[in-house]
Amino acid sequence: MLRSYLAGKTPKRLDADALLNYALRTLGGRAQASGELREKLLRRASRREDADEVIRKLKEAGYLDDRSFAEGYAAARLENEGHGRARVLRDLRQHRVAPNLAEQAVERTFSGKDELELIDQFLKRKFRGKDLALWLGDEKNLAAAYRRLRYAGFSGSNSIRVLKRYADRAEELDELGEIPENEI
Numbered sequence: 783m784l785r786s787y788l789a790g791k792t793p794k795r796l797d798a799d800a801l802l803n804y805a806l807r808t809l810g811g812r813a814q815a816s817g818e819l820r821e822k823l824l825r826r827a828s829r830r831e832d833a834d835e836v837i838r839k840l841k842e843a844g845y846l847d848d849r850s851f852a853e854g855y856a857a858a859r860l861e862n863e864g865h866g867r868a869r870v871l872r873d874l875r876q877h878r879v880a881p882n883l884a885e886q887a888v889e890r891t892f893s894g895k896d897e898l899e900l901i902d903q904f905l906k907r908k909f910r911g912k913d914l915a916l917w918l919g920d921e922k923n924l925a926a927a928y929r930r931l932r933y934a935g936f937s938g939s940n941s942i943r944v945l946k947r948y949a950d951r952a953e954e955l956d957e958l959g960e961i962p963e964n965e966i
Contacts, residue, residue, distance in 0.1 A: 795828040802836050809845055813854065816846050817878025852879045852887035860891055864904045867892050869935025901936050901944040914948045924949050 796804055801823055808814065808822060816837055823833035840846040852874055859870045867888055874884035905914060905927065918924045924945065931941040 793826055796826045796832075797828055798832040798835060801827055801832050802839065805836050805840060806845070809840070813851050814846075815848050815851050815874075815877045815879045816841065817848075817880070819846065821878065848879055848883055849887070851877075852883055853890065855879075856887045856891040860895070860900075864900060864907060864934070866897065866900065866904075866931075866935030866937070868937070869933070872935070897936060897940045898944055901931060901940055902947075904931065904934060904936070905944065905948075918945060918948045 804826060805819060805823060808819065814822075819840075820833060820837055823836055824830065827833040837846065855874060855877070856870050859865045859873065865873075870891070871884055871888045874887065875881060879887075908930065909917060909927070918927060928941055928945060931945075932938060
């Protein structure tokens with residue numbers, strides 16, 4: 783079976799009951815947004831209507847709730863990984879959460895949070911065991927730390943502001959400038 787799947791054979795198409803069982807097993811593995819689950823179901827459904835019906839049933843039963851998924855996901859990414867607002871928003875969109883809903887969840891999660899403090903905590907955690915002032919004194923390390931902060935979803939201006947606390951050659955940070963959002 784595994785060999786045929788790896789050879790490029792498409793997975794077996796499922797009827798409505800089998801599709802519901804597949805959806806429940808998938809949700810049992812980890813929480814998912816309805817858009818993300820819908821894509822998985824459409825790849826396995828023998829009829830498109832079956833996938834839509836399964837999504838409806840799961841929502842009615844309370845197994846699928848995009849709002850609680852988005853809020854839980856955003857909170858977990860902030861607390862466990864220390865990511866910034868832009869990264870969490872981008873990740874929620876990749877999970878097919880509606881843009882409006884994703885923005886609301888991120889706004890609720892990050893309200894009252896000081897981005898400068900979050901950046902400082904992120905740096906200390908990612909580069910623990912290093913003397914940040916000494917390590918960021920190297921131009922290569924400074925640029926790498928800036929790129930890492932931007933990829934983690936922190937704003938460029940606040941990233942530069944925090945890095946200036948540690949870097950002796952702070953004027954070089956202004957030369958790094960802003961990285962456009964589509965390049966993060």
